[in-house]
Amino acid sequence: MASLKDMRVRIASTKATQKITKAMQMVAASKLRRAQTAAEAARPYAEKMDAVISNIATAAAGSPGAPALLAGTGNDQVHLLLVCTGERGLSGAFNSSIVRLARERALSLIAQGKEVKFFCVGRKGYEQLRRQFDKQIVEHLDLKSVRQLGFINAEDIAKKVLARFDASEFDVCTLFYSRFKSVISQIPTAQQIIPLVVEAPAANAGPSTSYEYEPEEDEILTRLLPRNLAVQIFRALLENNASFYGAQMSAMDNATRNAGDMIRKQTLIYNRTRQAQITKELIEIISGAEAL
Amino acid sequence: MATFHFDLVSPEKLSFSGEVDQVDVPGVEGDFGVLAGHAPVVAAVRPGILTITSGGTHQKIIVLGGLAEMSEKGLTVLADVATSIQDIDRAQFAETIAEMEAKLAEKEGSELDHAIERLDHFKSIEHQLGSTAMH
Numbered sequence: 001m002a003s004l005k006d007m008r009v010r011i012a013s014t015k016a017t018q019k020i021t022k023a024m025q026m027v028a029a030s031k032l033r034r035a036q037t038a039a040e041a042a043r044p045y046a047e048k049m050d051a052v053i054s055n056i057a058t059a060a061a062g063s064p065g066a067p068a069l070l071a072g073t074g075n076d077q078v079h080l081l082l083v084c085t086g087e088r089g090l091s092g093a094f095n096s097s098i099v100r101l102a103r104e105r106a107l108s109l110i111a112q113g114k115e116v117k118f119f120c121v122g123r124k125g126y127e128q129l130r131r132q133f134d135k136q137i138v139e140h141l142d143l144k145s146v147r148q149l150g151f152i153n154a155e156d157i158a159k160k161v162l163a164r165f166d167a168s169e170f171d172v173c174t175l176f177y178s179r180f181k182s183v184i185s186q187i188p189t190a191q192q193i194i195p196l197v198v199e200a201p202a203a204n205a206g207p208s209t210s211y212e213y214e215p216e217e218d219e220i221l222t223r224l225l226p227r228n229l230a231v232q233i234f235r236a237l238l239e240n241n242a243s244f245y246g247a248q249m250s251a252m253d254n255a256t257r258n259a260g261d262m263i264r265k266q267t268l269i270y271n272r273t274r275q276a277q278i279t280k281e282l283i284e285i286i287s288g289a290e291a292l
Numbered sequence: 293m294a295t296f297h298f299d300l301v302s303p304e305k306l307s308f309s310g311e312v313d314q315v316d317v318p319g320v321e322g323d324f325g326v327l328a329g330h331a332p333v334v335a336a337v338r339p340g341i342l343t344i345t346s347g348g349t350h351q352k353i354i355v356l357g358g359l360a361e362m363s364e365k366g367l368t369v370l371a372d373v374a375t376s377i378q379d380i381d382r383a384q385f386a387e388t389i390a391e392m393e394a395k396l397a398e399k400e401g402s403e404l405d406h407a408i409e410r411l412d413h414f415k416s417i418e419h420q421l422g423s424t425a426m427h
Binding site for chain 2: 038041042044045046048049052055056150151154210211212213214215219220223224227230231234
C-alpha cells in the first residue's frame with residue numbers, strides 16, 4: 001500500500017500534467033483558428049482554378065495531343081503515394097489514420113502487382129512508413145522549420161513531384177491528407193492528382209461560355225496543369241494543418257478530462273486512507289487508555 | 293460608366309474584390325484593357341503591373357504571372373503572387389532580380405529562354421517602379 005506521501009506526490013504530478021494538456025489544448029485552439037482562416041483564404045483561388053481547368057480540360061482531354069499530366073502516361077504500373085502528415089504527435093489518431101489509409105492503398109496496389117513509391121511530407125508519416133516500406137520511400141521532406149505555410153512550400157513539393165514525373169519514375173500520383181470537416185471530425189482522404197481527374201461541369205450550368213484563348217488553349221493548359229498541382233498540394237497542406245490542430249485540440253481535451261477523473265479518484269483514495277489511518281490511531285490511543 | 297465585378301486572387305488570399313470601371317492586365321501576348329461587357333476570354337498573364345481603375349482612382353498591383361478569365365460574371369485574375377505597389381519591398385525585388393541573373397548561367401536550352409523572358413519581365417517592372425516613384 002502506497003504511503004500518504006506517495007499519494008500526495010502522485011496527485012500533484014497528475015495535476016501538473018493536466019495543466020500542460022489544458023495549455024496545449026488552448027494553444028491548439030488558437031492555432032486552429034489561424035489555420036482555418038488560412039484554409040478559407042486559399043479557397044477562392046483553388047475553386048476558380050478548378051472551374052477554369054475543368055472548362056478547358058474537358059475540351060482537351062479527348063484530343064490525342066493532351067498533356068501527360070491530364071491524360072496520363074497510358075500506363076498505371078508505378079504509383080507514387082504523396083503522404084502528407086504532421087510534424088508532431090500528441091494529436092490523437094491524426095497521423096496514424098492518414099498513414100493507415102496510405103498503407104492500405106499501398107498493400108492493395110502491391111497485391112495487384114503494381115509498384116509503389118512513397119513521397120513523405122511531414123516527419124510523423126515518414127517515421128511510421130519507414131518501418132514497413134523503407135526501400136520504397138523515394139523522398140521525404142520536413143516542414144518543421146516552416147512557421148507559416150506558404151504557397152512556396154507547396155510549389156517546392158510540386159516541383160519535386162513533377163521532376164520525377166518527367167523522368168518517368170511513376171505513372172499515377174495520389175495525394176493523401178486529412179480533410180478538415182470540423183473540429184471533431186477529420187477525414188483521411190486520397191486524391192489522385194496525376195493524371196488529373198476532371199469533374200465534368202455540372203449539367204445544369206447551362207451552355208458553357210465559349211472563351212477566346214490567348215495564347216492557344218493547349219498552351220494555357222500546359223502552363224496551368226503544373227500550377228494546379230501546386231494548388232492542390234497547397235490546399236491539402238492547409239487542410240492538413242487545420243485538421244492537425246483540430247485533432248490535437250480534441251485529443252488534449254480528452255487528456256485534460258481524463259486527468260481530471262484520475263485526480264478525483266486519487267483524491268478519494270487518499271482521503272479514505274487518511275481517515276482510516278486516523279481511526280486506527282484513535283483506536284490505538286483508546287485501547288491504550290482502557291488498558292491502564 | 294458601366295462597372296463590372298473584378299476579383300484578384302492569389303493562392304494565399306483574395307487580394308481584391310469589388311466593382312471596377314476598368315482593369316489593365318499584362319497579358320502574355322501584350323497588355324489589354326478590360327471594360328464592362330468585354331468578350332469572354334481566358335488569357336495567360338505575364339509578370340507585370342496590373343492597373344485597376346474605379347471611380348477615377350488608379351490602383352497598381354504587381355502580379356507575377358497567372359491567368360485572367362473574363363466571363364459574364366466578371367473578370368477574375370488568378371495571380372501567382374499579387375503585391376500592391378505600395379507594399380512591395382524594392383530592395384528585396386532588386387535582390388530577386390540579381391539572384392535570377394546569377395542563376396542564368398546554370399540554365400540551358402528552352403529553360404534558359406524562359407528564364408531570360410521572366411527576367412526581362414521583372415526588369416521592366418522594376419523600371420516602371422522607378423519611373424512611377426519619381427512623380
